[in-house]
Amino acid sequence: MLTLESLRVWWRHQLDRVSLRDFFGCTDFWHYLKRKIAPDEEQVPTEPVTSDKMNYHKKQSSKVGWILAPAFLIIWPAILYAIVIPLFLSLPEGITIASESSYPGQFIAERAENILYDFNHIGPKVVGSDANENHTVELLKNELEKIRSAMHEDLFELDVDVQVVSGAYMHWQMVNMYQAVQNVVVRIRSKNSTSEAALLMNSHFDSKPGSPGAGDDGTMVVILLETLRVLATTRQTFTHPIVFLFNGAEENPLQASHGFVTQHEWAKNCKAVINLDSAGSGGREILFQSGPNHPWLMKIYRRNAKRSFATTFAEELFQSGIIPSDTDFRIFKNFGDIPGLDIAHFKNGYVYHTEFDRIDVIPRGTLQSTGDNILALARAFSNSTELKDPENHASGHAIFYDFLGLFVIEYTEDTGKIINTAVVVVALVLVAISLWCIAEDSFISICSVFKLFSLIFILHLVGWILALALPLLVAVALDSAASPMTWFTNKWLVLGLYACPALFGLSVPTILYLSISRNDKVSHPYRLQLVYHAHTLILSVACIALTFVGIRSSYFLMISLIFQDIALIINFVTTLYRRAYYWSIFITLSQIIPFLYFTSIFNALLIGFIPMMGRFGTATNPDLIIGLLTTWGTLLAMGYLIPLLNTFRRPKLVLLIFPIVAIVVGALTLTLIGFPYRPQTNVQRVNFLQVQRVFYEYDGSVSLNDSGYYFDFQDRRRHLPLESYVDLEDLYYVSKNCSTYMFCGVPVFNHRMQKAVKYAAWLPREEPIELPGRANLTLISKTANASDESVRFEFELQGPPHMSIFVQPIDDVVVSSWSFLEEMIQNKATYQPPYHIYFSYGKENTPLSFYIDLKKDDSDFDEPLMQLGISGHFVSAEWERDAETKKFLAELPPYAYAMEWPTSYDVYTF
Incomplete structure (x- = not known):
């Protein structure tokens, strides 16, 4: 007869037979269950337990010496x-031209390196300079002709276009306006292809003042050139066209890419972008931005990158704004709605944007490593089914990370939530079981x-x-x-x-x-x-x-x-x-x-x-x-x-x-x-402008006419490491002038200087700065409009390739309209005066004509209405520095690198 007691005995027998404790290892947990099921079974005597516990703990108390x-x-x-560090530093041997026959269809690092020597030899390539607008463009055109002559013409079509473009857009807190900047644009397509969807591959050839730009971004320029050559000279066709954009105004900032994506006829067909940039010289490249909202991009990267290095953490750090850099990737995303991959070199960032960014710090292995990856990605994307209509594959952000460059793990953000939750639940369950045991x-x-x-x-x-x-x-x-x-x-x-x-x-x-x-x-x-x-x-x-x-x-x-x-x-x-x-x-x-x-x-x-x-x-x-x-x-x-x-x-x-x-x-x-700095390798960056400034009052009289050095210190130690080398006794920080003068009385150059103007310093100079010229502003007309109670000022501005216009309405005057982007004056919650309009030109120096409309409640326009600041920046090294400035530069410590140029600054009251 089946009784409760017989069930208890049977259950105890099953627990002993199955030995579940061997699965979980928690012996006494199962003893606990058996005691609950069969409470009348043997109980552990009190005294023996105490003795066992003492021996048990004594046994477990042994430690390592x-x-x-x-x-x-x-x-x-x-x-x-x-x-870890050797794996990070490891680079492949660069393939030489002599051994090219043994590596058919592969990236040849030595050929890219030879082009980089010529690129480096041109020197600094600032927008508007002869080096950037003529010599570098000619170098690119010559290399493209070499590729065309070696191309399989029966398989491919190659189109080259030198775009000269003008435009404007809002860049943080300034209007970023450009005129006649250049892009060298190349499109290669298979003759048997009917696809209109194209892959865009971008790099830039301009550089910062004083820097040859071999790393930023010459390395990526020559990598794209060699990638194009391999594609054109290999009998391996691809489904989708590839557009190579060599843009000539990225450092300016991001102007040429904006001109391409908003105005070039090929841009509308670009469905994905691989943007190549640099924040250093040499080493491996990192994929630090993907998408957004296109996880298929990472799938292609995972399957095809030969030496992967990618992490979502770098992406989130970059997009947080903590990194003091920006790339063309943002332009393609914001103005072209083009998803893609943002890839950059970052090792040896000490030479980034300095004169030491030369070819001698870039190993051939860097070119080979990055070139192998970019060539593989170009082939994969140009043959992918997703490129035809990427929006059909947009399904959330991607989570991605590699392991020591050996392989990449990628999945969607939604999948990541499931994985993270599952791992946490398992962890908490195991902790609970352990506590019970x-x-x-x-x-x-x-x-x-x-x-x-x-x-x-x-x-x-x-x-x-x-x-x-x-x-x-x-x-x-x-x-x-x-x-x-x-x-x-x-x-x-x-x-x-x-x-x-x-x-x-x-x-x-x-x-x-x-x-x-x-x-x-x-x-x-x-x-x-x-x-x-x-x-x-x-x-x-x-x-x-x-x-x-x-x-x-x-x-x-x-x-x-x-x-x-x-x-x-x-x-x-x-x-x-x-x-x-x-x-x-x-x-x-x-x-x-x-x-x-x-x-x-x-x-x-x-x-x-x-x-x-x-x-x-x-x-x-x-x-x-x-x-x-x-x-x-x-x-x-x-x-x-x-x-x-x-x-x-x-x-x-x-x-x-x-x-x-x-x-x-x-x-x-x-x-x-x-001590932080070392000569040539780990330098202190000293950015300063040699400024000759004149402030005019409403009646035309001059209230200020002086010269000095405007310092925009780049690191936390500021001027202190310079004190024992140069005379900085009269140096003062301009924050005390910010309530008196527009932008603290100094000619901020770009949005970064504008952001840091309160931390800028001024060193007066007794001897006037000898400028190579000035930015000249001409008032064409002043016309009152009774119908809308406004007044219009029309101006013409002529000067060096880099100029800024600063507008500060006085008292209750407002800017009602102007010839620049209306967004700045219409969106009053985001943009407040004084306003900054940055203007640069490349190939053409046509004077800039513009107007400003002002309104005032009492319609009295015969009194001061606004201050208008005009700065002219002679950025290129092609402009001569005066003798006193050269002497000052020579006295700087050997561990300091100066990015400097002469600047005129005139402030008018209208």
């Missing part, structure tokens, strides 16, 4: 320097374990706060001591300044607690497991929060959690979680891949970001940015590894390694090691 702890700590930076193995209630876990969680949360606060405290202290950027040349200093304080802060609360807490109920190994569970809980909460507020870089946390999940499952299955500290073996092994990934990506980011701090401006403490980036990378790479210090004897003594290293490194920053 503390002398091995330094070896454990050293092995991780050793992996960084032995594996700890309670059963320790013979205490689950509530007691939960209370202990809550205490450890709070302590570990305090550790996270300290891990973030201590590096920031170091950053503030260095800045307060006028010693920012000590890591600018010696990047390894960030390990001592920021990584060590972060690890110390993260570890100190739990190490102190585990060292002084008694283990009479829950053993030390179990308490240490609770530290790991606290870390998992913090990462899980952060991962879910960031995921659902749209931060795609939350995949970082998912990577940490998924490998911890794997380690927990293995420890459950093998029951190692119960055996002293043996469970730490799989914790360590599971963190090798995350360590390799996080150190590789943050090493690359620091290599890119540290040089950027030399041109980040003076307003923000750069140590805060580098400190946060280093800390974040350290916590991700070592967050699950550093608690293992508790498996060694004397962990408090071991913990002292971190503050000792931090103190030693801090002392080193006071020596030459911590």
Whole structure:
């Protein structure tokens, strides 16, 4: 007869036979279930349990000798320097022309390098200069003719167009107006193709003042030329045409790409773009923007890039505005609605936009590595089915990241939410099971374990706060001591300044607690497991929060959690979680891949970001940015590894390694090691204009006529490193003039100078600046219009290729209309006077005619109505500098690089 008692006996037998404990490893969890089902079965006597517990805890208390702890700590930076950094720096051998026959249809680096020599030899290529508008354009046309002569004419058609274009658009807080800038545009198509959808590939050939631009962007120019040559000379057709855009006004900024995408007849057929730019010279290129809203682009990249390097984190950093750069990609996206990939070199950003951006810092391997990728992508995109109608494949943002350049992982943002959520749920379930198992193995209630876990969680949360606060405290202290950027040349200093304080802060609360807490109920190994569970809980909460507020870089946390999940499952299955500290073996092994990934990506980011701090401006403490980036990378790479210090004897003594290293490194920053700059390689950027300014009153009298140097310092140390070399006794910061003069009385050049004008400085000069010319403004007419109670001023402006117009209405006067973009004066919530109109020209120097309409409540137009500032910038090195300026430049320290030019500045009152 079936009775309740017989069911209990049968169920107990099944539990013993199946041995579910071998699956989960939680023996006492299943004993607990059996006791609930069969409560009348044997009970564990009180006294034997106590004795077993004492022996059990004694057995589990054995630790590794503390002398091995330094070896454990050293092995991780050793992996960084032995594996991660060499992989990052590795480049392929460049294929030579002599061996070309052995590499049919492949990119030939030596041929691209030969063109780059000629490109570099031209020198700086500023818009409006003879070098940019004539010599470089001729170089491109000659290379294109060479390609045409070698092309398979039976397979391909090649069209070349030199576009001369004028236009304007809003660029941040200024009207960006251009006249007769040039594009060299090439279209190649297979004769058997009927497709009108085209792939656009873009690079720019102009450069910053004083820079030959071999890296930015000559490298990408010659890579595109060689890519075009290989496509045209290989008997391998493609479905869609490819448009190669060599634009001549990117640094100006972004003018030529705007002219192409808004006015060129081929632009309307461009369905995707590969934009190639640079923020450095040499090394591997990074894909740092994709889409937007076109994840198919990353699928093609993943399948075809031979040496991948891509990360969503770089994309989100760039789009946050923290990086002081912009690319043509934004123009193609905003004005052409063209999705695509934004790719750039970033290594050795120290020479970016300086005279040292020359061919001698660009290895042939860089050309080969990037060339192989770009050629493969060109072939893949030009044969893709998605290119015909990309909008049919627009399905959300992409999440993408590579692993050590070996392969790329990509999926949509929606898929990322599912993956992140699943990983977090599994992690939390495993933590819950572990807490239950700890309670059963320790013979205490689950509530007691939960209370202990809550205490450890709070302590570990305090550790996270300290891990973030201590590096920031170091950053503030260095800045307060006028010693920012000590890591600018010696990047390894960030390990001592920021990584060590972060690890110390993260570890100190739990190490102190585990060292002084008694283990009479829950053993030390179990308490240490609770530290790991606290870390998992913090990462899980952060991962879910960031995921659902749209931060795609939350995949970082998912990577940490998924490998911890794997380690927990293995420890459950093998029951190692119960055996002293043996469970730490799989914790360590599971963190090798995350360590390799996080150190590789943050090493690359620091290599890119540290040089950027030399041109980040003076307003923000750069140590805060580098400190946060280093800390974040350290916590991700070592967050699950550093608690293992508790498996060694004397962990408090071991913990002292971190503050000792931090103190030693801090002392080193006071020596030459911590001085940021080095001649030619790691320079201080000194941007200054030699200004001769004249301010006219309404009656034509002159209220100010002087000369001086207008400094736009590029880094946090400002003028201090220059003081022992040049006389800066009379230097003052113009912020005190901002309430008196329009734009603080200085002729801001572009939107970046406009943004930083309050931090600009002025050094008066007794001897007048000898200018090569002036920007000349002519008042053509002043006409009152009684019907709408306005007055119109008509002007003509003539001068150098770079000029600015500043408009400041006086009192209750408003600008009602003008000949520039109406958006600036109509959108009063976004744009406030004084207004800035930047104007440049390339091939043609036709005078600029414009008008300004003003309105006033009382219609009295016979009194001062507006101030009109006119600056003329003689940017090109083709203009002569005066003797006094040359002397000043010669006195600058050898570690300083000056981007400078003469400027006229006239302010009129009308």
